[in-house]
Amino acid sequence: MDLSVKLPGLNLKNPVIPASGCAGYGRELAELYDLSLLGGIAIKSATPKERFGTPVPRIAETPMGMLNAIGLQNHGVDYIIEKELPFLEQFDTEVIANVAGASEEDYIEVIRKMNDSKVVKAYELNISCPNVKHGGIGLGTDPQLAANITRMAKEASAKPVYVKLTPNVTNIVEIAKAVENAGADGLVLINTLLGMRIDLKTGKPLLANTTGGLSGPAIKPVAVRMVYQCAKAVNIPIIGVGGISSAEDVLEFLYAGASAVEVGAANFVDPYVCPKIIENLGSVLEKYGNASVKEATGRSLK
Amino acid sequence: MKTDQALILKNEKIAADTFRMILKTDIAEEVQCGQFVQVQVPGFYLRRPISVCMADEETLTLVYKTVGDGTKAMSEMEAGQSINLFGPLGHGFPVEKRSVLLIGGGVGTPPLLLTAKKYIEAGQKVTAVLGYNDKASLMLEEEFRELGASVYAATMDGSYGTQGTVLDAIRENGIEETYVLACGPLPMLKAVSAAYSEGCVSLESRMACGMGACMGCVVKDQNGESMRVCKDGPVFEIGKAVL
Structure with a gap:
């Protein structure tokens, strides 16, 4: 079974990619399995300077999912280039660098610095983090601002630029189209849904940040819907993400119009989930009458 | 793993x-x-x-x-x-060639039992001071004793052992060990860290991945650098993590 997918900048041997923030820079998962099994890996967000992130508690469980408010904690782009990217060189997998910031200039600075990296094959513009003030979400909820940062990123970038959109908007299609028109090479759909839980004993929010991003199977139908709506409206490839934990889930996203997928919270439930999905994907594709990943993409749109 | x-x-x-x-x-x-x-x-x-x-x-x-x-x-x-x-x-408790004072509070007591076993197997003297809210919460005291540890208990309401905290029990019983391994609620770990300079404390946190990838359970060290409770800990040297 042909699981390969060719996307701008990315030669994926299979369509399965651990999502940004769920696999760090690969070191921990590499203790469990060979990262070369993966189609790619989306590494944790890089910002120009080190960010400590939000106070703890940062994690809360929900029915069929979880909330997180990490706040883009990272050591800053220079450290990542020097200390983290070299580790990933040894693996035969496509590295996608997630780029974040508090202003347009921040994104451009990170992109310019990473342009020389041979390890990074594409950028994923995070204009959708719900846990940081101006942490991109301001840019991601307005079509004009989203288009503007996309255009600036494309001008600065030596690599293809994928834009990761937030679901916390009234009309995601409008933003997807704006980003496409601004030159994006692809879309990543979706980031987390803004959520909240309250501790009944204290009457206070469970997360120190009050709100956090909801992920896990609870958001899968929302993600599938948004991939489907955007796939109908744009002609650039879509990487689907949101609650995927099985090969069947992958197929659902492919049918909705995704060319590849990212797997997030499921890595916390089963750290071996990505290789398991990859192992099962061929037979699941076959079971439902698909000869390849490429053939499955967009089946429900036809 | x-x-x-x-x-x-x-x-x-x-x-x-x-x-x-x-x-x-x-x-x-x-x-x-x-x-x-x-x-x-x-x-x-x-x-x-x-x-x-x-x-x-x-x-x-x-x-x-x-x-x-x-x-x-x-x-x-x-x-x-x-x-x-x-x-x-995670990184557990070190097993050193020296006698040890194990301080457990409530449901922080359990990991100290295996620690006691390792020290005793290594021929070292083990003193365990276990603190609970009340006698109904008391657990594992017998198990520590069976391993060969000297065991002292404290309860906040005085229904068993010394009335008060683990530190009260240490004072009351004149325990003079200086190397401490502790696990328990945060106020207890703070008090232990203030009273002892040598040893380790084990921290608790809400976690997602448990293996160091998600940054959900960080604590800061004295220089403001972040450490992951799940991967760099849960056991940290006394004074290393800002509690």
Whole structure:
């Protein structure tokens, strides 16, 4: 079974990619399995300077999912280039660098610095983090601002630029189209849904940040819907993400119009989930009458 | 470090809201004292990080408190059922060639039992001071004694042992050990860190991945650098983490 997918900048041997923030820079998962099994890996967000992130508690469980408010904690782009990217060189997998910031200039600075990296094959513009003030979400909820940062990123970038959109908007299609028109090479759909839980004993929010991003199977139908709506409206490839934990889930996203997928919270439930999905994907594709990943993409749109 | 579908051999109540689950799993042989496992309770999304109380070649003992719906569901599981574990995880307690004072508070006591065993096997003298809210919460005292540790207890309400905190019990009994390994509630760890300069404390945190990837459970060190409780800890040298 042909699981390969060719996307701008990315030669994926299979369509399965651990999502940004769920696999760090690969070191921990590499203790469990060979990262070369993966189609790619989306590494944790890089910002120009080190960010400590939000106070703890940062994690809360929900029915069929979880909330997180990490706040883009990272050591800053220079450290990542020097200390983290070299580790990933040894693996035969496509590295996608997630780029974040508090202003347009921040994104451009990170992109310019990473342009020389041979390890990074594409950028994923995070204009959708719900846990940081101006942490991109301001840019991601307005079509004009989203288009503007996309255009600036494309001008600065030596690599293809994928834009990761937030679901916390009234009309995601409008933003997807704006980003496409601004030159994006692809879309990543979706980031987390803004959520909240309250501790009944204290009457206070469970997360120190009050709100956090909801992920896990609870958001899968929302993600599938948004991939489907955007796939109908744009002609650039879509990487689907949101609650995927099985090969069947992958197929659902492919049918909705995704060319590849990212797997997030499921890595916390089963750290071996990505290789398991990859192992099962061929037979699941076959079971439902698909000869390849490429053939499955967009089946429900036809 | 691996996942395993472990067979529950026993799951019994041993104190107020406190249960002991004995599991058959080959994760057991890899466990070092102070490490934890991530337990997947059926019906709940995230795993629960629970420290290992005791381990031999093929069985692993978890002692846990029912603090929420997940641990309550775990307490209702029965021998013969299986439960998925991921572990062993984290950096545990060092086993040094010296006598040790183990200080446990409440449900922080369990990982010190395996620690006591390792020190005693290494021929070292072990003194354990265990603190609880009340006599109904008292647990594992006999188990420490059976291993050969000198055991002292404190209860906040005075219903058993010294009335007051673990530090009150240490004073009352004139315990002069200087090397301390502690696990328990944050106020206890702060008090222990203020009173002792040599040794380690084990921290608790809400976690997602449990293996260092998600940054969900960080603490700061004295220089403001972040450390992951799950991967860099849960055991830290006294004074290293800002509590």
